[in-house]
Amino acid sequence: MNPVLVVGAGPVGLSAALALRARGLPVLLLEADPKNRERPGSRALFVHRETLRLLDGMQPGLADEITSYGQTWHTRRTLYRGREVYSRTYPPPTGTPPFTSLRQVDTERFLRAACERAGVDFEWDARVTDVHSTASGVRLTGEDGRVWSGGFAIAADGARSTLRRELGIAMEGSRGEGFHVVVDVADVPGAELPLERVFHYEHPGVGRRSVMRVPFTGGFQVDLQCRDDDQQEAYGTEEAVRRWLPSVVGDGYTERILWVSTYRFLRKVAASFTDPHGRVLLVGEAAHLFPPFGARGMNSGIADAAAAAHAVAAAAGAEGAEGAVAAGAEGAAGAVASVAEFAAVRRAAALFNSAAAGEALDHLRPRRRIVRVKQRAAATLAPVLPWCGSWLEHAPYGPRGGTPVAAGGTY
Numbered sequence: 437m438n439p440v441l442v443v444g445a446g447p448v449g450l451s452a453a454l455a456l457r458a459r460g461l462p463v464l465l466l467e468a469d470p471k472n473r474e475r476p477g478s479r480a481l482f483v484h485r486e487t488l489r490l491l492d493g494m495q496p497g498l499a500d501e502i503t504s505y506g507q508t509w510h511t512r513r514t515l516y517r518g519r520e521v522y523s524r525t526y527p528p529p530t531g532t533p534p535f536t537s538l539r540q541v542d543t544e545r546f547l548r549a550a551c552e553r554a555g556v557d558f559e560w561d562a563r564v565t566d567v568h569s570t571a572s573g574v575r576l577t578g579e580d581g582r583v584w585s586g587g588f589a590i591a592a593d594g595a596r597s598t599l600r601r602e603l604g605i606a607m608e609g610s611r612g613e614g615f616h617v618v619v620d621v622a623d624v625p626g627a628e629l630p631l632e633r634v635f636h637y638e639h640p641g642v643g644r645r646s647v648m649r650v651p652f653t654g655g656f657q658v659d660l661q662c663r664d665d666d667q668q669e670a671y672g673t674e675e676a677v678r679r680w681l682p683s684v685v686g687d688g689y690t691e692r693i694l695w696v697s698t699y700r701f702l703r704k705v706a707a708s709f710t711d712p713h714g715r716v717l718l719v720g721e722a723a724h725l726f727p728p729f730g731a732r733g734m735n736s737g738i739a740d741a742a743a744a745a746h747a748v749a750a751a752a753g754a755e756g757a758e759g760a761v762a763a764g765a766e767g768a769a770g771a772v773a774s775v776a777e778f779a780a781v782r783r784a785a786a787l788f789n790s791a792a793a794g795e796a797l798d799h800l801r802p803r804r805r806i807v808r809v810k811q812r813a814a815a816t817l818a819p820v821l822p823w824c825g826s827w828l829e830h831a832p833y834g835p836r837g838g839t840p841v842a843a844g845g846t847y
């Protein structure tokens with residue numbers, strides 16, 4: 437049987453490979469980077485409970501492995517111009533925690549080890565440059581001329597997806613103004629900061645820019661929200677971070693910076709999550725880009741991966757061991773339908789997530805003065821009207837409710 441081809445060994449491609457193996461399908465994972473590559477910074481920290489459940493379904497025990505390494509904190513605080521407006525400590529959860537926080541490099545380390553245990557075949561130094569799909573399968577070509585063929589390919593090759601581009605699938609959406617600075621900082625051993633997530637509106641130490649601090653295993657991430665007219669050199673270089681970091685987290689951390697990056701907000705969703713033949717399935721950042729608030733990027737990408745594996749297994753089952761050519765009209769139609777369902781359901785989930793991230797952004801980077809006025813009023817009233825503090829606490833992450841991560845089914 438031809439392997440399913442997965443392109444990209446980021447968290448989403450690794451999850452797709454694992455999910456396919458869990459369904460007994462052979463997998464060849466093609467990755468452009470070399471085997472001993474170094475991945476950048478922490479990026480996605482949160483692994484949500486729904487994601488942990490999906491991963492555990494792909495390899496029992498994996499969720500425990502990840503949560504016993506990650507951090508779960510029970511206290512959330514919100515401040516406004518130096519004054520606390522919300523604080524809540526939750527009782528420790530029983531069973532699977534609501535989330536766990538660890539650097540993306542660590543999540544990828546666990547996923548890669550799980551793939552190796554599950555028998556995924558890896559091909560490193562394999563940059564795919566061309567894709568050709570037909571009604572019966574897909575052929576990928578590498579930059580060195582190698583060719584790989586399979587019944588299906590899962591495109592998990594990230595934001596600049598070559599497969600998406602080669603298939604001519606457009607990304608639709610918008611690019612926001614301004615930028616954020618993300619800094620990973622290592623703990624000072626023996627003097628760790630309290631295990632809590634803190635969102636600070638209009639922090640007086642950084643010229644009333646908003647700042648968030650989030651713990652992860654071994655350190656914490658600081659996210660500084662810059663203004664539209666801020667210069668990157670003034671806030672986003674390591675030298676600049678050394679200047680402003682002490683006023684946010686105190687002294688003693690400037691020599692403990694692990695990684696600095698800046699990012700701009702993109703809210704984009706692919707016009708289609710598959711090609712016209714239903715042979716290539718787009719997942720993760722190859723299919724959608726969201727601002728990080730609400731932690732929707734990697735989490736929804738892993739839900740895409742689970743759904744794609746489900747669709748490919750159903751399609752391969754409909755075609756039978758002899759493949760598409762021998763399947764007959766009914767088998768071929770069944771295969772096409774399962775991929776089409778994947779594409780529709782996961783695109784709807786991506787649009788939901790994009791809208792939710794948009795709501796969070798409207799709150800974080802208000803275009804209208806009235807939103808800032810409401811925030812200031814809520815901060816003033818929070819001591820007497822606790823729901824005002826609660827609104828300030830929750831709004832930066834977008835709407836609650838619904839099932840934004842795994843929206844659209846159980847895999």
Ligand SMILES: Cc1cc2nc3c(=O)[nH]c(=O)nc-3n(C[C@H](O)[C@H](O)[C@H](O)COP(=O)(O)OP(=O)(O)OC[C@H]3O[C@@H](n4cnc5c(N)ncnc54)[C@H](O)[C@@H]3O)c2cc1C
Pocket residue numbers: 443444445446447448449466467468469478479480481482540562563564565592593594595596597598599618697698699719720721722728730731732733734735736737
């Ligand atoms: C600053 C920042 C903060 C973030 N914070 C969060 C967060 O808090 N929560 C959250 O959920 N998400 C967050 N994200 C998003 C998260 O990092 C991404 O959603 C996640 O990395 C996407 O995973 P992926 O596997 O789709 O793509 P990637 O991680 O980009 O992986 C793609 C892989 O494909 C490989 N590749 C690319 N092209 C080819 C090719 N042609 N051939 C073969 N291989 C190829 C690449 O080398 C790479 O290994 C953040 C992102 C950034 C930048």
